Every structure is written in structure tokens, then in C-alpha cells.
Amino acid sequence: MIWSIAWRNVWRNKVRSIIMIVAIALGLIAGVFATAFMQGAVDARIESATHSELAHLQVHAPHFQDNNETGLYMSGVNELTQKIENIDKVEAASYRLIAEPFIMAAHGTGGGKMLGIVPEKEKLVTDIAEKLVDGTYLEKTSRMPPILIGEKLSKKLKLKVGSKLNVQMVDINGDLSSKGYRVSGIYKTVNTGFDEMTLFVNYDDLRNQLGLQNDVAHEIAMICESGEEVDVVKPEVQQIAGNNIVKTWKELSPEMSLLTESMDEYMYIFIMIILLGLCFGIINTMLMAVLERVKEIGMLMAVGMNKRKIFWMIMLESVMLTFSGGIVGVVFGSLITKFFETRPIDVSAFSEGLEKYGYATQIYTSLQNEMLVTITVLVIITGMISAVYPARKALKLNPAEATRTE
Numbered sequence: 001m002i003w004s005i006a007w008r009n010v011w012r013n014k015v016r017s018i019i020m021i022v023a024i025a026l027g028l029i030a031g032v033f034a035t036a037f038m039q040g041a042v043d044a045r046i047e048s049a050t051h052s053e054l055a056h057l058q059v060h061a062p063h064f065q066d067n068n069e070t071g072l073y074m075s076g077v078n079e080l081t082q083k084i085e086n087i088d089k090v091e092a093a094s095y096r097l098i099a100e101p102f103i104m105a106a107h108g109t110g111g112g113k114m115l116g117i118v119p120e121k122e123k124l125v126t127d128i129a130e131k132l133v134d135g136t137y138l139e140k141t142s143r144m145p146p147i148l149i150g151e152k153l154s155k156k157l158k159l160k161v162g163s164k165l166n167v168q169m170v171d172i173n174g175d176l177s178s179k180g181y182r183v184s185g186i187y188k189t190v191n192t193g194f195d196e197m198t199l200f201v202n203y204d205d206l207r208n209q210l211g212l213q214n215d216v217a218h219e220i221a222m223i224c225e226s227g228e229e230v231d232v233v234k235p236e237v238q239q240i241a242g243n244n245i246v247k248t249w250k251e252l253s254p255e256m257s258l259l260t261e262s263m264d265e266y267m268y269i270f271i272m273i274i275l276l277g278l279c280f281g282i283i284n285t286m287l288m289a290v291l292e293r294v295k296e297i298g299m300l301m302a303v304g305m306n307k308r309k310i311f312w313m314i315m316l317e318s319v320m321l322t323f324s325g326g327i328v329g330v331v332f333g334s335l336i337t338k339f340f341e342t343r344p345i346d347v348s349a350f351s352e353g354l355e356k357y358g359y360a361t362q363i364y365t366s367l368q369n370e371m372l373v374t375i376t377v378l379v380i381i382t383g384m385i386s387a388v389y390p391a392r393k394a395l396k397l398n399p400a401e402a403t404r405t406e
Helices: 002-010 014-053 077-085 119-125 151-156 192-197 203-210 227-241 254-292 294-302 307-342 348-356 369-395 399-403
Strands: 057-060 090-099 102-105 108-111 113-117 132-135 146-150 164-170 176-187 198-202 219-224 245-248
Touching: 002 307, 014 254, 014 307, 014 369, 057 227, 077 090, 077 219, 077 227, 090 119, 090 203, 108 151, 113 119, 113 203, 119 219, 146 151, 146 164, 146 192, 151 176, 151 192, 164 203, 176 203, 192 198, 192 348, 198 203, 219 227, 227 245, 254 294, 254 307, 254 369, 294 307, 307 369
Parallel strands: 113 198, 146 176
Antiparallel strands: 057 219, 057 245, 090 113, 090 219, 102 108, 102 164, 132 176, 146 198, 164 176
């Protein structure tokens, strides 16, 4: 009986109830969409970091990452890479040489990180080959060895396909080594910092310049079938790698790990701020409803309805009002989010700032079912909390005085 009375009371003032339901719905639509947008941006950043920059896991010689010393390399990398590729859930692995060169061009100089790769293997681990905006992926077209550079660096040094670069670095013996390269291609990722600092050359070309023997590498990068399997695969790789150091992409990039771990917290805080605002609106609406019905509540008390039932009646009214708006908001918010899961949101107007930190300018929303359930539960809790004060206000009414109220 209390349920039916509470539901009828919600619609006694239809205009006020509809306005409140619409306000709750709009707030939750904005909340659901905003959290899905933020999650989509983070997912895109992780995708870029793991498939263009870091891969899922990397293996290095002990202490190599302290200062990228040329002499700290791994031997027998062909066999080691094959063993890693045979691990279940590892899609591909690629070994690399790493150097920190000084670059000289006709229009300027620069530095960065040079990776000596085997193109056929690297294509299976990273997607740089798919990011070409001009030229080829380390195909030799002249007597000079090819080099692949980022678009940001090409603009900085005014380079184009076919331009000549002189690259200097310290070799294994501590001597200065200088070698000429010709730009074979230009790539562009969503991270302009990576594009400016990272160059790719063929493994043998960099090995010869560093004066290293064959079958050695500074790094082995691998990609798993899914990013969620990284922690499962790492112990197996470590067992094969022996004394070498195995790190996941989260360990290689602590700021990315912090971003993923704190993303849920940020979204919950955002939703709570919206619900807090709605809470005051619900309190105001329910308080008005109670004050308008002082005489009616007094009569209910006078005819024998106990205060507990009156308390729960007002609580139910608040929950029904909040839940109605919440369901509408969650449903429409989900539909809007689903629409943009297949149609990217263009934020290229902010491309300069976003790409500086590695974020894409085409963002697909990503909505998790757990988040929807959590939002629905929080909406119900908000409705119950919002009704406590108005309900207590009603309980303090004196039946005799309330029935005489006009």
C-alpha cells in the first residue's frame, strides 16, 4: 500500500516531478558520456603507447636502462627471441639495438633515440609501418643506408624523403662514429614528442656503426594477444630471459600506469560531484512536497499511521523520483555513448596540446558495464540520502497542530 501511495504522491505535482526527473536525467547523461569519453581517451593513449612506442613487454640487459650504455647488450638474441615467440599468448617479438645519436642536417641539428630494427619482425610488434605519411619503411633506394624519421623532426630540421642526414654516436670502443643516412620515410603517431625523438634504421646498419658483433641486442620488445595478459606472460618471459630484466609497459612508463590506475577514481569523483548537485535539488523538491502536505501528514498520523510508515513513504517517493530520472539518464547516456563507440569524436581543434602528451585527436567512447551498474546504485543511494532530512521533518510534526494547518 505504501508503494502505491508513494508513487501517486510523486505525480501529484506533475510539472515539478517532470522538471526534477529531467534534471536528474540530463546530469547523468552528461556524467555517463563524460566518463565514457575520458575512458576512451585513456584507452587510445594506452593503445598508442603499447602498439607504437613501448610494446607490452621489454627485455634488457641488467643496468642497461640506467644510462643506455652501448656495451650492456644481450647475446644470442635470435634464439632468445624465438623462445619468447613460442610462449603461449605472445603474438610476436622483435630485437633492437639502441643508440643516442647526434643528428646533423642542412638546416639544423638534433638528438634523440635511434632504434636498429629488423623491419619484418618490427612490423609484427609495432604499427609504425602503418603510420607512414611519406616514403617507404626502411627500403634502400640509394647507396646510403635508409633512415625513418618522425614528422615532427622532419619539420624541425626541414627534411623530406631523400634528404641526407649525418649521424654521430659513440661506438662500443668509445670512439666517435659518423655515418650518413638518407631519409626513406616519414611517420606520424599521435605523440609528437615520440615523433621528434625517435628514429629507425636497419639493424645491421646500426650494428656496424656501433662496432658490435652479430646476434646481439639491447632490447627485445614483444606484443601479447591482449594487454590484460601482460602480468601472466611476464613470469614465463623472465624464466626464459634468465638474468636479463623483464618489464611490462606499466613499469617502463610509470606515468601511464598511474593514469590507468587513477582513471576510475577520477570518474567516480566526477559522478559524485554531479550526484551531489542533484542531491540538493532532490532535498529541495522533497522538502517542498512535505511542507505542502503538512495537514495531510497530520491526518495520517491522527488516524493511526505510525511514524515509521510515514518515514518510509517519503523515502520511497524520493527513491522513485530519483530512480525514474536515473534510469532515463543512464539509458540515453548509454545510447549516445554507443553511437560514438563507432563514430569518433573529432577534437583536432586541440591537436597541438593533445599530441604533445600523446593523446589522439579522434576519440572513440568506451563504456564499461560495471560503471553503469555503479552509477545506478549511486543514484538510488543519493535518493535515499536526499530523503532523510525531509522525512525527519515530517516526523517532527504534531498531529493536532498539523491538522489545523490551512
